[in-house]
Amino acid sequence: MKAEIISIGTELLLGEITDTNAAYLASQLPLLGIDLHFISTVGDNKQRLIETLNHAWQRSDIIITTGGLGPTEDDITREAIAEFFHEPITIDQSLVSQFKELFNSFNMDMPESNIKQASVIPSVCIIANPRGTAPGWWAEKDNHVIIAMPGPPGEMQQMWSNVVAPQLQDKYCHAIIYSKTLKTFSLSEAKVGELTRAYLLAQNPTVGIYAKPDGIHLRITAKAETLSNARELVEKAAVEIHGILGNYIWGSDSETLEGIIANLLTINSMNLAVAEAGTGGILANTITNIAESSKFFKYGTVINRGDLKRDYGINDAIIKQYGVVSEEVACIIASAVRAKCDTSFGVGLIGVIESDDSNNKLGTIAIGIANNTGKRGFKKVYPGTRMQVKQRAAISALYELKNILTEETKCT
Amino acid sequence: MKAEIISIGTELLLGEITDTNAAYLASQLPLLGIDLHFISTVGDNKQRLIETLNHAWQRSDIIITTGGLGPTEDDITREAIAEFFHEPITIDQSLVSQFKELFNSFNMDMPESNIKQASVIPSVCIIANPRGTAPGWWAEKDNHVIIAMPGPPGEMQQMWSNVVAPQLQDKYCHAIIYSKTLKTFSLSEAKVGELTRAYLLAQNPTVGIYAKPDGIHLRITAKAETLSNARELVEKAAVEIHGILGNYIWGSDSETLEGIIANLLTINSMNLAVAEAGTGGILANTITNIAESSKFFKYGTVINRGDLKRDYGINDAIIKQYGVVSEEVACIIASAVRAKCDTSFGVGLIGVIESDDSNNKLGTIAIGIANNTGKRGFKKVYPGTRMQVKQRAAISALYELKNILTEETKCT
Numbered sequence: 001m002k003a004e005i006i007s008i009g010t011e012l013l014l015g016e017i018t019d020t021n022a023a024y025l026a027s028q029l030p031l032l033g034i035d036l037h038f039i040s041t042v043g044d045n046k047q048r049l050i051e052t053l054n055h056a057w058q059r060s061d062i063i064i065t066t067g068g069l070g071p072t073e074d075d076i077t078r079e080a081i082a083e084f085f086h087e088p089i090t091i092d093q094s095l096v097s098q099f100k101e102l103f104n105s106f107n108m109d110m111p112e113s114n115i116k117q118a119s120v121i122p123s124v125c126i127i128a129n130p131r132g133t134a135p136g137w138w139a140e141k142d143n144h145v146i147i148a149m150p151g152p153p154g155e156m157q158q159m160w161s162n163v164v165a166p167q168l169q170d171k172y173c174h175a176i177i178y179s180k181t182l183k184t185f186s187l188s189e190a191k192v193g194e195l196t197r198a199y200l201l202a203q204n205p206t207v208g209i210y211a212k213p214d215g216i217h218l219r220i221t222a223k224a225e226t227l228s229n230a231r232e233l234v235e236k237a238a239v240e241i242h243g244i245l246g247n248y249i250w251g252s253d254s255e256t257l258e259g260i261i262a263n264l265l266t267i268n269s270m271n272l273a274v275a276e277a278g279t280g281g282i283l284a285n286t287i288t289n290i291a292e293s294s295k296f297f298k299y300g301t302v303i304n305r306g307d308l309k310r311d312y313g314i315n316d317a318i319i320k321q322y323g324v325v326s327e328e329v330a331c332i333i334a335s336a337v338r339a340k341c342d343t344s345f346g347v348g349l350i351g352v353i354e355s356d357d358s359n360n361k362l363g364t365i366a367i368g369i370a371n372n373t374g375k376r377g378f379k380k381v382y383p384g385t386r387m388q389v390k391q392r393a394a395i396s397a398l399y400e401l402k403n404i405l406t407e408e409t410k411c412t
Numbered sequence: 413m414k415a416e417i418i419s420i421g422t423e424l425l426l427g428e429i430t431d432t433n434a435a436y437l438a439s440q441l442p443l444l445g446i447d448l449h450f451i452s453t454v455g456d457n458k459q460r461l462i463e464t465l466n467h468a469w470q471r472s473d474i475i476i477t478t479g480g481l482g483p484t485e486d487d488i489t490r491e492a493i494a495e496f497f498h499e500p501i502t503i504d505q506s507l508v509s510q511f512k513e514l515f516n517s518f519n520m521d522m523p524e525s526n527i528k529q530a531s532v533i534p535s536v537c538i539i540a541n542p543r544g545t546a547p548g549w550w551a552e553k554d555n556h557v558i559i560a561m562p563g564p565p566g567e568m569q570q571m572w573s574n575v576v577a578p579q580l581q582d583k584y585c586h587a588i589i590y591s592k593t594l595k596t597f598s599l600s601e602a603k604v605g606e607l608t609r610a611y612l613l614a615q616n617p618t619v620g621i622y623a624k625p626d627g628i629h630l631r632i633t634a635k636a637e638t639l640s641n642a643r644e645l646v647e648k649a650a651v652e653i654h655g656i657l658g659n660y661i662w663g664s665d666s667e668t669l670e671g672i673i674a675n676l677l678t679i680n681s682m683n684l685a686v687a688e689a690g691t692g693g694i695l696a697n698t699i700t701n702i703a704e705s706s707k708f709f710k711y712g713t714v715i716n717r718g719d720l721k722r723d724y725g726i727n728d729a730i731i732k733q734y735g736v737v738s739e740e741v742a743c744i745i746a747s748a749v750r751a752k753c754d755t756s757f758g759v760g761l762i763g764v765i766e767s768d769d770s771n772n773k774l775g776t777i778a779i780g781i782a783n784n785t786g787k788r789g790f791k792k793v794y795p796g797t798r799m800q801v802k803q804r805a806a807i808s809a810l811y812e813l814k815n816i817l818t819e820e821t822k823c824t
Contacts (some may be wrong), residue, residue: 010620013448014591015439016631018432020475022453027427037460038423041434041451044620048449055467072605072621074614113604131796154622154800210428280700281693284714288692289799292766294716302696302712354704387701 001172003034004060006052008067008077009151010043019158027210028160030221031268032168033177034062046083053084053146061144062168067151069134071113077148078119081139087121095126099133099136108185127163131155138167145171175223178230180238183255184248185215185399194217195244205233214257214395215250248401257398258287264405265296270344273299275337277308278325278351279365282390283397299341305350312336325350325360329379330368338370346370347401351393353386365393371403376404413584415446416472417477418464420479420489421563433478433568438573444580445587445635446474456486458495465496465558473556474584476576479563483525489560490531493551499533507538508587511545539575545568547574549630590642592650595667596660597627599809604628608657617649626669626807627662645719662814668711669810670699676817677708682756685711687749689720690763694802695809711753717762724748726801737762737772739789742780752781758782759813763805765798777805781813789814 005026025349029036039061042052048070049068056063068077094197103110115133118127119197127136127147132155137148147164184192189211193200196218199207205222218241222233242249251260265272272284273339284300287293305324308314312333314324322328330348338346351365363382367377378400384394417438419431434451441448450472454464461480468475478586494501507530515522532538539548539559549560559576561568581802592741593713596604601623607611608630611619614639617634630653635646654661664709686695696712699705715735720726724745726736734740742760763777777796780787790812794804 011622011631012435013438013451014442014631015435015437016622018435019451020428020430023424023427023430025427026425037455037457038464039425039431039453043449044451052450069615070623071602073609074620106795111600111606113602113605154797169666208426208428280705281696281712281714282700283678284693285697286801288694288714289802291798293692294718297714298716299692299719300712300714302693302700302709304706304710305766306706315463354706384704390697390701 001062002060003029003036003062003064004056005036006049006056006063006065007039007041008044008049008065008068010045010074012041013043020153021151024153024157025066025160025198027208028165030206030208031177032165032172032178033175033223034096034168043319044068045075046076046080049076049080050084052084062172063144063146065146065148067155067251069117069136069148069150070117071111071117071133075116078137078291079391080304081137081146081148082119082121085123085139085141085154085334089119089121092118092120095135095355097183102133118183127159129155129159130162131158136164138164146285152371175225176227176230176377177221177223178227179219180234181219181253182238182241182249183215183217183218183251184245185250185395187216187245187248189216190247194239199237199241207237213391232312247403250399253391255333257402258290261398261402261405262290262293262296264402264409266346268409271296271298272345273337273343273347273348274347275301275312275333276349277303277305277333278353279390279393282394283347283349286398291381298343299337299381308333313377323359324366325352325366325379327366327368327379330366331370331377332368334368334370335375344371345401345405347397349393349397351389353389363389365389365396367393367397367400367404369397369404371408373408376400413474413586414448414472415448415474415476416468416674417443417448417451417642418468418475419451419453420456420461420478422457422476423485424453429627433467433563435502436565436569437478437572440577442589442591442633443716444577445585445589446580453665456480456488457527458488458492461488462496463788465492469556474580475558475559476558477558478559478568481529481560481562483523483545487528490528490549493549493558493560494533497533497535497551497553499535501531503527504530504532504538506530507547514545515783520703541567541571542574543570545593548576548577562583572628587637588639588648589633589634590639592630592646593629593665594650594657594661595627595629595663596657597662597669597807599628599657601628604630604657608653611649611653617645619649619653622696625803627811643816648727653775659815662811669814670808673699673810673814673817674702674705674708676814676821677756680821683710684757684759685749685755686712686759686761687715687724687745687754688761689715689717689745690765691761691802691805692765695759695761695806698806698810708760711749713749720745720762734795735765735771737776737778737791738776739780739791742778743782743789744780746780746782746789747805756783757817759814761805761809763801765801775801777801777808779808779809779812781807781816783816783820785820
């Protein structure tokens, strides 16, 4: 089966946003054994969208669109598909009722313009959107299908994984495809690629390499007649790659570093406090993205370097001996916040995110992790913008904390 | 003049990388008054690229490609253009000499495979690439031009700004396009659309409406013979829209709420401390994304609801009277953190991000803002996931703080 993606939105043609939806869908289609040969981007222009749909119809079986399902005048996806299919639009009143209920639950009246989001045509099955008011369209005709999904990435991805991908799998997948993603940190993409080159060139399973904020991911995908055969092929390659990359692999599939840490802390009735002097709250914010974080995350603080002396006793003698942005100072901060909050673990982060200082270049981060058996410090330099350095510092701290937690609690 | 972008590379069709080249070029073309109506992505497949070039040729005057100019077997851009033009490829020996010199300057021999990068056809003028070995192609024929540039973003952007954009400007610039974005908060997309309907339907300037994490944006775009005429059209519409939306508009173009707040605090020698009990550090993290935030952001803390009593004196009597997630409690927290840190402003955030509690539904956030003239509280309910509620709470707090700061400092 051949698929084509059409990303709809004038903001894409003005470079206001980058098309992450197409990249996401492109990474998902191989898991369904569906080939993708073309991606097109078109603006909020009905005639040009119809032209693009027509061209896609000639060469692809499955056409996936994102965008243009909002409630305003420049949302024209439904109108374009209706005109392309020569089918009349009607309003589905049960959808209108659902929208009204949703707005009421937030003490708002539904604006009239949202009614157009309840549009349907005869060939369409509605795809529910639990994250917004724009339902998707699944429109089958003449051995083709057009799947129209919302533009906001969170809504689109949830609709894709909850409904669209399973439906595509049922309908079009004649072999079983099984996939596993290994997540690594601390090695560059080039290095991971070098170490796993044989796997990157292999046919079944295939291995794709992706650079992500939390490290380099390797996705192993196998195709076979049965699920157990496909899984066997994947697991064999995964074990071999584990043998090559060892502890650089920190997790797999949908795991996150903060999620793994949350589990380890919770299972072991442990908790955590963090103090950030240079990373601005990103570590606390990342950890508290985990549901029920208040069960294991006790306290976070964001201070300026100038307050280290007053709040953490980092006096001139210490600074003179180790430097401010040092593993030693990070460990002092970690121990202090741990003692103050009486937690199992304390993490201290201190970094240079403004500009080079006299001893450290921009992007230098020191991490201290303290618990009842002692403290460990790490110092790294990260390239990039202020936000990239903050993000990498947080991931790095989580990675080191995960390793220590795993060791100390003897869980793997 | 109509342009079309073709991004070439199988890694794009596997979602291994996101197409930032197209977004960059899309943002640059309006500055040359060149319209962009389509972007296509195709893999390292010569026939499919020829098909895409042919289709682009029918509807666009200027075709810009990125990718496929490397030295390996799967780099097929030059071959595809040559075949599309029915012109023979020859090797330009002066280019080969230049490559050899470049490799020698790094004490390396030039691999044989790099010779193909010296390929030319009769219709081509070579575009120098100071950042790599892949020269670009400027290929004119029958009132069309194909401009082929390298894939690596740094090389492409330098070639674009040094050579391609100036050459396009000389050759094709007959109109100027000018654009301004107004940023709103606190109104839904549908409501903004309803209030500005006449502008959404207008032709020149056109107005596009976009839902973003920091609110609803309106992008006003005009085309005219000169920059000042285009600007005048845009500014006229902007003034009229300001008249309709008033203070719901908080900023424009590349401004962010945190950036505006940073400026207002800095100009007025003021500073800020925040305490978050339910939003996990996102407010501190957002504010500290601004360069030199330590100049106006003094302190942030993340605590659990259970510690409100101990740390902020929120006793049972207060909870009984107002409820925990209330404007009153948020204001107490705001005043307390302001007093503790002796700052101009204190912000307190308390929210329900786990699950409905007995008095408040999931997504309820209370914001308190305290300064020397008093305190103001706000309570809102936000739909969405944990991370969306956190994000909206932070934006909402920033929006209210911006309004108070603007009033109090009499800046607009």
